[in-house]
Amino acid sequence: MTLPTPPFDRVVVDEEVSSAPFTLNLLGRIPTEMAVHSRVSGDPLPKGRTTLHITRESGSFLKKCPCTPGVLRCGYRVFTLGFQCPFGCTYCFLRFYAPDEPLTLYANLEDGAKEFETEARTWQKPVRVGTGEFTDSLALEPWTGHAGFIANLIRKYPNALMELKTKSALIEPVLAVDPPPNLLVAWSVNPQSRIDSDELLTASLSARLQAAKSAADAGMKVAFHFDPIFIEGDWQKDYGEVVEAIFDHVAPEMVAWISLGTLRFPKRFLDKWGTRLRKNPAYFNEFVLGPDGKLRYFWPMRREAYKFVSDCIKATGGGVVPVYLCMESRSMWGSGLGWRPDEEEVEILLSENC
Amino acid sequence: MKPVKLSELYVDAGKWSFSFPPRERAEETSHSLVRFGVMRPVLVIETGGGVELVAGCARVAHCRAHGIDEIWARVVDGSDATGLWELLLEDQLAEGAMNIVEVGLYISKRLAETGESLADGAKGFFQRLGLSPKEGAAREPLWVAGLELAHQRRFVEGELPEAGLRLLTEAPRADALTILNVTAGMTLGRNKFIETARWAMEGAWREKLDVAAWLKANDLNDIAEGETFRKAIWRLRFPQLSRWTDEFAADVTSLKLPGNVSISHSKGFEGGKLRLTTSFESVDELRETLEDIAESAEAGDLSPLEKYLG
Numbered sequence: 001m002t003l004p005t006p007p008f009d010r011v012v013v014d015e016e017v018s019s020a021p022f023t024l025n026l027l028g029r030i031p032t033e034m035a036v037h038s039r040v041s042g043d044p045l046p047k048g049r050t051t052l053h054i055t056r057e058s059g060s061f062l063k064k065c066p067c068t069p070g071v072l073r074c075g076y077r078v079f080t081l082g083f084q085c086p087f088g089c090t091y092c093f094l095r096f097y098a099p100d101e102p103l104t105l106y107a108n109l110e111d112g113a114k115e116f117e118t119e120a121r122t123w124q125k126p127v128r129v130g131t132g133e134f135t136d137s138l139a140l141e142p143w144t145g146h147a148g149f150i151a152n153l154i155r156k157y158p159n160a161l162m163e164l165k166t167k168s169a170l171i172e173p174v175l176a177v178d179p180p181p182n183l184l185v186a187w188s189v190n191p192q193s194r195i196d197s198d199e200l201l202t203a204s205l206s207a208r209l210q211a212a213k214s215a216a217d218a219g220m221k222v223a224f225h226f227d228p229i230f231i232e233g234d235w236q237k238d239y240g241e242v243v244e245a246i247f248d249h250v251a252p253e254m255v256a257w258i259s260l261g262t263l264r265f266p267k268r269f270l271d272k273w274g275t276r277l278r279k280n281p282a283y284f285n286e287f288v289l290g291p292d293g294k295l296r297y298f299w300p301m302r303r304e305a306y307k308f309v310s311d312c313i314k315a316t317g318g319g320v321v322p323v324y325l326c327m328e329s330r331s332m333w334g335s336g337l338g339w340r341p342d343e344e345e346v347e348i349l350l351s352e353n354c
Numbered sequence: 355m356k357p358v359k360l361s362e363l364y365v366d367a368g369k370w371s372f373s374f375p376p377r378e379r380a381e382e383t384s385h386s387l388v389r390f391g392v393m394r395p396v397l398v399i400e401t402g403g404g405v406e407l408v409a410g411c412a413r414v415a416h417c418r419a420h421g422i423d424e425i426w427a428r429v430v431d432g433s434d435a436t437g438l439w440e441l442l443l444e445d446q447l448a449e450g451a452m453n454i455v456e457v458g459l460y461i462s463k464r465l466a467e468t469g470e471s472l473a474d475g476a477k478g479f480f481q482r483l484g485l486s487p488k489e490g491a492a493r494e495p496l497w498v499a500g501l502e503l504a505h506q507r508r509f510v511e512g513e514l515p516e517a518g519l520r521l522l523t524e525a526p527r528a529d530a531l532t533i534l535n536v537t538a539g540m541t542l543g544r545n546k547f548i549e550t551a552r553w554a555m556e557g558a559w560r561e562k563l564d565v566a567a568w569l570k571a572n573d574l575n576d577i578a579e580g581e582t583f584r585k586a587i588w589r590l591r592f593p594q595l596s597r598w599t600d601e602f603a604a605d606v607t608s609l610k611l612p613g614n615v616s617i618s619h620s621k622g623f624e625g626g627k628l629r630l631t632t633s634f635e636s637v638d639e640l641r642e643t644l645e646d647i648a649e650s651a652e653a654g655d656l657s658p659l660e661k662y663l664g
Contacts (some may be wrong), residue, residue, distance in 0.1 A: 288622030
């Protein structure tokens with residue numbers, strides 16, 4: 001297979017993981033001319049998003065999704081195999097929390113596997129897990145081979161619904177690993193005009209949907225995340241067209257879930273980045289500070305957006321696709337989706353279509 | 355140390371002085387000079403043509419104003435520029451901590467005279483100025499020191515906040531200066547100044563305009579009163595929220611609620627909930643109030659509130 005050009009220009013390997021199988025595999029896949037540095041304990045940590053840092057995760061790989069205070073949670077777990085994303089979307093929280101962190105990959109995957117298996121054995125009902133919280137799940141797949149690791153890991157645990165969340169179109173490596181039925185690939189989606197302005201390094205919408213079609217055609221369940229929704233310009237038309245494009249590519253029965261979340265960010269994000277974002281008016285819409293310290297669109301704007309997009313999904317997808325809100329209160333669930341579930345009901349909803 | 359005739363003293367405050375005290379402190383210094391005279395010698399360097407003052411402009415001015423023709427001076431080495439600026443810093447710090455304008459003036463003048471870089475400053479003298487040892491730490495003081503005197507004065511007098519300076523220094527300079535100019539003479543308070551500045555910039559950027567053009571387009575240049583200006587900016591920055599706020603106030607008034615009942619909304623109408631508050635002096639009064647409200651709801655009199663709910 002011909003590998004694409006990597007989104008990093010040097011690799012720093014912590015000495016303690018230099019002989020780990022993951023490290024050796026990865027080093028075998030990078031261009032031979034790429035600089036590889038060894039880092040011993042105590043050396044300064046590498047910086048910059050074009051540096052790939054291979055290190056050891058000394059904490060937990062598997063955690064509850066951090067979510068945000070005061071909202072309805074969905075029972076999601078995050079399985080963190082890396083940190084930082086090569087795409088650098090303008091709205092991404094990583095720009096705020098970790099602007100200068102390197103692309104970080106954890107080489108002690110066997111520790112992650114053990115931790116996952118210990119937990120997964122106890123799951124009596126479906127549990128949704130994802131690797132795309134702190135990085136894009138597939139953006140570095142040509143070098144990481146994570147898809148194969150994940151597929152083999154979850155095959156024995158059908159209650160683990162593992163979601164690989166991406167803005168890439170890299171589906172072939174996933175299809176190549178004989179994906180088990182409990183492995184899903186999910187795409188974050190936005191109108192192409194928004195991708196052009198705020199998701200510059202990601203795959204186009206049509207490439208993402210084509211990848212989703214390939215996955216569904218191969219029998220895989222897929223998912224979509226309208227997150228963040230930008231309430232700008234002719235947004236109803238734009239998002240309505242995205243919904244139609246999704247179901248033009250994928251049958252509703254193959255869609256495990258669709259999430260909705262409007263643009264939101266910590267107030268300090270604008271303090272730090274506001275002046276640099278001044279050419280992008282979308283960041284200066286009517287955002288109101290919520291109790292969790294995040295700025296969100298004025299309540300009735302969000303309410304309208306959730307109603308509109310969920311109605312489009314129901315109308316176009318035939319009402320079979322579970323829709324949920326990300327980081328919103330039960331009140332907004334009630335107002336935007338017409339349903340006020342508790343966390344357990346959300347978990348049941350989201351496993352029904354898998 | 356030696357006495358120096360003022361007539362023989364060459365003074366170039368533009369080159370050497372970085373003292374910019376708030377008015378109150380300058381007056382205290384002046385009173386002290388009147389009461390006790392010049393207790394601290396000025397600093398001078400000897401040049402080919404005579405004696406040049408490098409620290410003590412205020413002391414010399416005081417002597418001139420009071421007909422004193424001679425002052426005690428400490429002669430310092432003018433050949434070592436870096437060493438000389440270290441002495442000037444020491445002399446100034448003897449008066450107490452420096453304010454942001456003084457820090458900015460000191461850095462800009464020292465770098466110009468010694469040829470040092472910001473990196474040199476970060477490694478060397480920044481911490482003595484109360485700055486962190488990073489080049490970027492000089493950004494805000496230098497920005498303020500580059501303003502016209504009237505705006506420098508606003509920072510030194512505490513009218514404008516140093517805490518919110520980052521917002522101004524990182525904005526396009528024209529936008530920041532517009533905000534400083536338009537708010538000159540307004541009484542806003544430091545937090546409200548920053549809030550208003552932020553709304554004005556974000557409002558302008560939302561419409562892809564610079565702040566001056568945005569203010570002009572919205573006829574906001576002629577408002578002189580701070581709170582009126584702030585509210586006008588808020589309305590433009592949050593058009594839907596301000597419209598809802600007005601409509602809500604009008605709708606609640608139209609309900610003709612009992613005098614002991616009020617209805618309010620959450621901040622930003624978040625949550626789609628309203629709060630009804632009542633006071634009562636007896637259980638009977640509470641029951642009557644609740645019955646009145648229930649009757650109003652059943653009769654549809656509360657229907658204007660529905661748009662704010664859910």
